[in-house]
Amino acid sequence: MTAVPLGEPRRLVSLTIDGQEVTAPEGSTVLDACRRQDIDVPTLCYLENLTPVNTCRVCMVEVEGSRTLVPSCSREITEGLEVRTDSERVATSRKLVFELLVSSIDMSLVDAPTLGWMNHYEVDAERFGSAAKTVDQEVKIQDDLYVRDYGKCMLCYKCVEACGEDAQNTFAIAVAGRGFDSGISTEFDTPLPESACVYCGNCVAVCPTGALMFKTEYDMRAEGSWDESAQSVTTTICPYCGVGCNLELHVQDNEIVKVTSPIDHDVTSGHLCIKGRFGYEHVQNR
Amino acid sequence: MPQAANPAERAAIDALLGPPASGWDGGTRTDLDGHVAFGGLHGAAADRHLLLPALWEIQDQIGHISKGAMNYICERLSVPPADAYGVASFYSLLATSDRSSRIAHVCDDIACRNAGATEILEELSDRADVHTGPCLGQCERAPAAFFQLAGQRDRVVAPATTSAIQDVLDLNRVAEPTPVAESTPQLRNGAQDLSVMARVGRVDPLSLDSYLAHGGYIALRRALTMGPQAVVTEVKESKLRGRGGAAFPMGIKWEAVAAEPAADKYVVCNADESEPGTFKDRVLIEGDPFAIVEAMTIAGYAVGAGTGYFYIRGEYPDAQSSFEEAVQSARRAGLLGADIEGSGFGFDIEVRRGAGAYICGEETALFNSIEGFRGEPRQKPPFPTQAGLFGKPTVINNVETLINVLAIVTAGGDTFAGTGSAESTGTKVFCLSGHVHRPGVYEVEFGASLGELLAMAGGVVGDFKAALVGGAAGSFLMGDRLDLPLTFEATRNAGASLGSGVIMAFNSDTDFVDLVLRIGAFFRDESCGQCVPCRVGTMRQEESLLRLAAGSGDEGSLLADVAQVMSDSSICGFGHAASWAVQSALRSGLIGGSS
């Protein structure tokens, strides 16, 4: 009699990272293996609940035998792999990728870890001069729920994935155009309310640059009242249907200002529908 | 209410896809529609590869893709409109807004701007229906123009003049293009001993009988008696390297795909030929299309693939129609289809037309393009031999590479390996253009030097200054390199690359700053935009070159940094190579003021 194992057993694969022999379960990525060792690797387009698209190229590492650097977020580990995350070449590349990025988009609203990496690599925002072409453009406000400021868009494809195959299966947005001129768009740039968008907010939730923002947050920022340090986060369960999605209510001055879901929650993987995301007015109807 | 297609748009799509089956895919709704399932998700996904052909159909018939036409295509193929728009807007030959139904794309790329294109474009600068664009693959008859004429076959005019362009646009007067044999000096001179080009100019490209009379299908018959394994062995022994730019050994790819247990495998012929300065594949397709059909069939037999895709750039209407005719004749003769020559082996070929995107020549971008997605390259691994077209094991080879298979199978891999040099076996078809007296394609056994090739092309017009070898993704070779044998190994050791076999010669009167700026613009224009180093790096490289042209002396370290991050961290070979020509121009003092 043998016990039935829970979950798939995974063989351990050994590799070296920065000279250290380490092991990680088969099927892990180099990034997973690095994180097991508490090695900090910057990422922008990677998110646990989305398929890696490996487009941002800040997570690059050196792999023995590879002519070019390798994106750690999508490269699966193999036995005997020799990885370097701390070489001069890696640092130079990461620094330059950040410098290219910040020269082309407005990164003023990126999260704290990203700011940390940019400091760590001593990113010079002026490296390419003040005349460097950017993707600056008019902010799109077409409804009461979203604000889309594509001058901040780094083309990480996260919103497209969240809207499409990885979560919502709505496919309201895609990357359109080519090269420096490409951007996230509905068909023929149709206004969002006339598109297939169902306002689940999953695109906004995954956006790393603040290009996509809930209108509540945008308006509060505009009037100078948005203050994350004054916000509390309360976890609860969505009251609308029987699925049981976890909600995180971000509350400031006793008002719900944003609703998210934990990315590691096994019901939602961080994704919600329009009701859980925006249907909180009745709570505040005092 | 979404916009509907007008009757002409609907008719164009229905002619391609057949009438809709039900209310579910754009037809009339009937009571039955609520009670039956039509294919579901699998049925829908299975049709996505028809997206690009459907967009082309509308573009060809109507002249631009309206919202209504796009909606109808999306209904028919179950593709989300945002996705379809993302695909259409990726390609420069597809218009998503109303524009003139007759458009001239005048090449202002390297060879053409040195042959008067700039002046032509100046004269036509007030016409909205005259666009500029990258190399059209007609460099030996520069300057060139490509015409998209709605409702008519697209055309090429080369060499083009201002009045010839006006004649096509305004009077619909198109001169027939010169047959390849006449615009190919080596063939005009009756050169013997050619291998890849043996039949070009001699065979009637539209006649299977003529092909058979010139030794056609001997190789396939031989292959069928040898068995697949033996064919792969011969190809391995030939040491043939790919002619599409990456110089990868063909036998290794074939062996890998042959060894894959998958039931579905594919053979893809890469006829996207968009590297500036490259036009050899066009000459081969126009001049000897059956050879490619036969070689693809042998490839299918050797690796166990039942379907081949021939992906040709959208600017080659003549080459495409000659290839399509060859496929049809081969089908009629039982040389394509089920049970070829009674062998039990079945194989057929689908033709796909690119739509103006250099990046679609990159193999994985090409797969995405065929599959109906944006032509964005994929991160490798997995390699095409493991997961290529439709995720299946795939052999992808260049046109010229494939034609070599015929000689390998007929004469044996060993014999083939005995020609050329140690690492570069066989012959190479070089594309000579720019400041030479007789531009054109020249086939030579590997080992000929740069100087010898320039001499074959009649020598340089004026004083030789530099040759751009390998195209925009290549590098400049100066006068001290005229003795360099143009083999894969010798060019690699010299820090250059043979690429697809481009040799563009420039004399001392050339404005190299202008030329390198054009290369910078090319990479900025043609980047797919997926990854940060290349999307932004190509823009910063061009900006820096513009400052350099304006007299800034201090761009070297910035250009070097951009070059390093692009080649270290981009996803694909495009980004890796986007700085090579610029860097080599700087190193050799052609630009940057240190000459």
Ligand SMILES: Cc1cc2nc3c(=O)[nH]c(=O)nc-3n(C[C@H](O)[C@H](O)[C@H](O)COP(=O)(O)O)c2cc1C
């Ligand atoms: C940006 C880019 C463009 C390319 N364009 C072409 C092309 O137009 N034709 C071609 O045969 N190969 C092209 N290639 C090379 C292909 O990716 C691939 O290596 C080739 O088709 C393999 O065939 P071969 O081994 O016969 O050369 C290109 C590669 C890159 C990176």
Ligand code: SF4
């Ligand atoms: S809008 Fe945000 S999530 Fe979408 S691609 Fe841009 S940066 Fe990424």
Ligand code: SF4
């Ligand atoms: S290197 Fe350039 S062309 Fe290649 S995937 Fe990246 S952006 Fe696209």
Ligand code: FES
């Ligand atoms: S996080 Fe790996 S490429 Fe973006």
Ligand code: FES
């Ligand atoms: S056709 Fe103009 S440069 Fe090639």
